[in-house]
Amino acid sequence: MKNLLRNYRTKHGVLIADGATGTNYFSKGLETGDPPELWNLIKPDNVINLHQEFIKAGADIILTNSFGANSSRLKLHDCENKVKSINLEAASLARKAISLSKNKNENLIGGSVGPTGELFKSIGGNLTYEKAASIFYEQAISLKEGGVDFLWIETLSSLEEVDAALHASEKSELGAVVTMSFDTSKRTMMGVTPHEFLKFISKRKVKPIGIGANCGIGPPELLLSIKEMKENLNEDILLVAKGNCGIPEYKEGKIFYKGTEEIMSKYAGLCKDIGVDIVGGCCGTTPEHIRAIKNIVLNKVSNFENIKSSSGSIIDEDVFMKRINSELGVPWKDSTQSSSIPKLKRTSRRRARRSL
Numbered sequence: 539m540k541n542l543l544r545n546y547r548t549k550h551g552v553l554i555a556d557g558a559t560g561t562n563y564f565s566k567g568l569e570t571g572d573p574p575e576l577w578n579l580i581k582p583d584n585v586i587n588l589h590q591e592f593i594k595a596g597a598d599i600i601l602t603n604s605f606g607a608n609s610s611r612l613k614l615h616d617c618e619n620k621v622k623s624i625n626l627e628a629a630s631l632a633r634k635a636i637s638l639s640k641n642k643n644e645n646l647i648g649g650s651v652g653p654t655g656e657l658f659k660s661i662g663g664n665l666t667y668e669k670a671a672s673i674f675y676e677q678a679i680s681l682k683e684g685g686v687d688f689l690w691i692e693t694l695s696s697l698e699e700v701d702a703a704l705h706a707s708e709k710s711e712l713g714a715v716v717t718m719s720f721d722t723s724k725r726t727m728m729g730v731t732p733h734e735f736l737k738f739i740s741k742r743k744v745k746p747i748g749i750g751a752n753c754g755i756g757p758p759e760l761l762l763s764i765k766e767m768k769e770n771l772n773e774d775i776l777l778v779a780k781g782n783c784g785i786p787e788y789k790e791g792k793i794f795y796k797g798t799e800e801i802m803s804k805y806a807g808l809c810k811d812i813g814v815d816i817v818g819g820c821c822g823t824t825p826e827h828i829r830a831i832k833n834i835v836l837n838k839v840s841n842f843e844n845i846k847s848s849s850g851s852i853i854d855e856d857v858f859m860k861r862i863n864s865e866l867g868v869p870w871k872d873s874t875q876s877s878s879i880p881k882l883k884r885t886s887r888r889r890a891r892r893s894l
């Protein structure tokens with residue numbers, strides 16, 4: 539089971555993961571604040587439809603609608619007793635969507651696992667490592683029972699939480715992809731850098747199948763984190779990029795993302811050129827974005843071919859930065875630096891991300 543994704547990568551080349559879940563449900567009637575995971579039980583057809591749209595658009599990997607389906611998050615909606623049923627259903631709806639698609643059995647299912655939303659005791663909160671590990675295990679084992687191929691642990695910001703989630707994946711004997719969200723200055727909300735994340739992973743006895751970055755500020759910023767990982771990555775671990783369409787803006791009561799299909803395909807082109815193994819999208823990414831990403835990834839031309847840096851970098855730093863600046867925009871141009879972000883703003887960003 540653990541080699542499934544790597545074998546698939548070897549067979550198919552760069553793989554495409556799907557886009558957003560929650561933000562695509564908004565156009566189908568999901569209200570802000572409602573947990574998208576409940577749709578597995580009350581609107582299963584909508585869940586299957588979105589999976590099918592992503593498969594049609596070219597996604598090789600689809601993620602279950604279970605990002606916030608852990609007891610800690612579901613408790614906020616008085617649904618903590620539904621962890622098993624929601625995760626079982628999330629996996630089986632993804633499996634059903636694949637069986638209904640033309641290319642039956644040619645897609646893989648990642649069981650989406652998001653953060654608990656609680657702070658660890660080590661930084662002043664109430665969550666113990668043991669409790670976090672048991673919360674993740676409860677979700678992992680239900681996703682496994684429902685039929686996912688591996689876990690897709692995403693949007694994490696602390697290494698303690700990465701540790702607890704990977705512990706759950708090992709205990710449930712499921713392989714895992716794990717991605718963190720890097721915000722300003724290439725640091726997660728808890729201050730972890732891509733390099734520190736990598737160092738932490740390299741010390742683990744059981745390695746995840748893939749690691750990478752998701753969400754965050756936007757494609758240009760995410761690419762800087764991804765490149766830092768690529769330059770230090772053990773080649774047995776796949777590199778994953780799931781960038782969002784930028785920070786959501788609220789206009790006339792609706793959520794709006796700046797990332798056009800053109801921007802997201804340029805981001806995918808850069809991902810491919812620096813050697814990312816799996817490219818997908820996070821918040822704001824629609825099936826149309828995924829179609830555009832797939833088209834770029836299928837294109838064999840690499841603009842970085844024959845460009846190797848004398849410093850040992852995978853690509854020349856100047857060339858890389860010039861392409862980011864010209865194709866995607868200057869990193870952190872529109873965002874406040876972390877030191878000056880008011881607490882409220884950071885919290886609301888975390889909240890916005892809750893609806894992957």
Ligand SMILES: [Zn+2]
Pocket residue numbers: 752753754782820821891894
């Ligand atoms: Zn996101």
